[in-house]
Amino acid sequence: MSACPDKEALLHGLLDGELDAANAQACEAHLKTCAGCAQAFGELQALSARLATPGVAFRAPPELRRRIEGAIAAEARPPRRRLWAAAPWALSAGFAALAASMAVVSIETQTLTLADQLVSSHVRSTLASHLVDVQTSDRHVVKPWFNGKIDFAPPVLELADAGYPLVGGRLDYLDNRTVAALVYRRNRHVINVFIWPSQPGLTSWPGPTGRGGYSVAHWRSRGLEFWAVSDIDAGDLQNFRKTFEARAPA
Numbered sequence: 001m002s003a004c005p006d007k008e009a010l011l012h013g014l015l016d017g018e019l020d021a022a023n024a025q026a027c028e029a030h031l032k033t034c035a036g037c038a039q040a041f042g043e044l045q046a047l048s049a050r051l052a053t054p055g056v057a058f059r060a061p062p063e064l065r066r067r068i069e070g071a072i073a074a075e076a077r078p079p080r081r082r083l084w085a086a087a088p089w090a091l092s093a094g095f096a097a098l099a100a101s102m103a104v105v106s107i108e109t110q111t112l113t114l115a116d117q118l119v120s121s122h123v124r125s126t127l128a129s130h131l132v133d134v135q136t137s138d139r140h141v142v143k144p145w146f147n148g149k150i151d152f153a154p155p156v157l158e159l160a161d162a163g164y165p166l167v168g169g170r171l172d173y174l175d176n177r178t179v180a181a182l183v184y185r186r187n188r189h190v191i192n193v194f195i196w197p198s199q200p201g202l203t204s205w206p207g208p209t210g211r212g213g214y215s216v217a218h219w220r221s222r223g224l225e226f227w228a229v230s231d232i233d234a235g236d237l238q239n240f241r242k243t244f245e246a247r248a249p250a
Contacts, residue, residue, distance in 0.1 A: 002036055002040060003034075003036055003037045003039075003040035003041075004030075004034060004036065004037055007027070007030060007034075007037050008040070010023065010027045011027070011037060011040060011041050011044060012044065013027075014027045014028070014041070015041070015044050015045065015048060043127075046127065047123075047124060047127055050123060050127060051120060051123060114174070114175055115216055117174050117175060118174065118192075118194060118216060118227050118229050119214050119216065119229060121172055121173075121174060121181075121192070121194070121229075122190070122192045122214065122229040122230070123214075125170070125172075125181070125183075125190070125192060126190055130170070131167065131168075131170070131183055131190065132167055132168030132169060132170045132183050133145070133168070133169065133170035133171060134168050134169050134170070135167065135168040136166075136168055137158065137160065137165055137166045137167070137168075138158075138166075139156040139157060139158050139166060142156045142166065142168060142169045142182070143155075143156040145169060146169065146180055149171060149178075150171070150178055150179075150180055151197075152180075152195075152196070152197050152224065154169075154180040154182065154195040154224070155221075155222075155224075155248045155249060156169065156182060157244060157247050157248065159184065159240075159243055159244065159247070162243045163186065164184045164185065164186055164191065164240055164243065165184065165185050166182070166183070166184055167183040167184060167185055167190075168183055169181060169182050169183065170183070172194060174194060174196070177196055178196075179194050179195060179196040180194070180195045180196070181193065181194050181195070182195065184240070186230065186232050186236060186240070189230055189231055189232045190230060190231075191228055191229070191230040191232070191237070191240060192228070192229045192230070193226060193227070193228045193244070194226075194227045194228075194229070195224055195225065195226055195227075196224065196225055197223060197224060197225070198220055198223050198224060198225050199225075213231065214229055214230065214231050215228075215229070215230055215231070215232060215233060215234040215236075215237040216228070216229050216237075217234075217237050217238060217240075217241045219241055219245060221245060221248055222248075222249075222250075226241075226244070228240060228241055228244075
């Protein structure tokens, strides 16, 4: 059972409080007569509540806000004529340092945002009954399934003998791009491995880390970015990463 196609956008607007009074009233009335839309709206409410719970919701650290505000204040501050007349190179150096600082802040912000997207996509896949598009432990079925759907070939590995059986694969959407997602299990836990082509200039993730109760690991290989997300502990995810890297084709 699914929502009416012409009501899907309205359901999201109703959930986020973005509808005007007339549309909100009409949408609420529709929910009382349409079981499909009512079920879809209930799932959206459950997902929203899950993502807002402590340990899943994430706020940027206060230090990042202070650095951004400091950089903006420094840029808006008028230059001193005496400094410019006495030492123009010093002012130029100051602007160069500011530009470098802003670049670092920008990279950090992108990394924080991407990490949050990864965890959110992982949570959605486990809550919305859309864990895989192709469900099989046979890599010879999963790998060709991606053909024609994305413009790269993700390596698909069978790791059941190492304790990480393959569940299947799906397409996902992260950071304004379609990505491949391989799904593995560790006992009763799900491991999502998101894969897409590398882009020059991006910094590497500093190893496995925690994110709202979830572990995140990142590595690169053969021009591809790999991001693994799970609720297993960071050490176990690190072992998964090492196993995947060791067995991936060179």
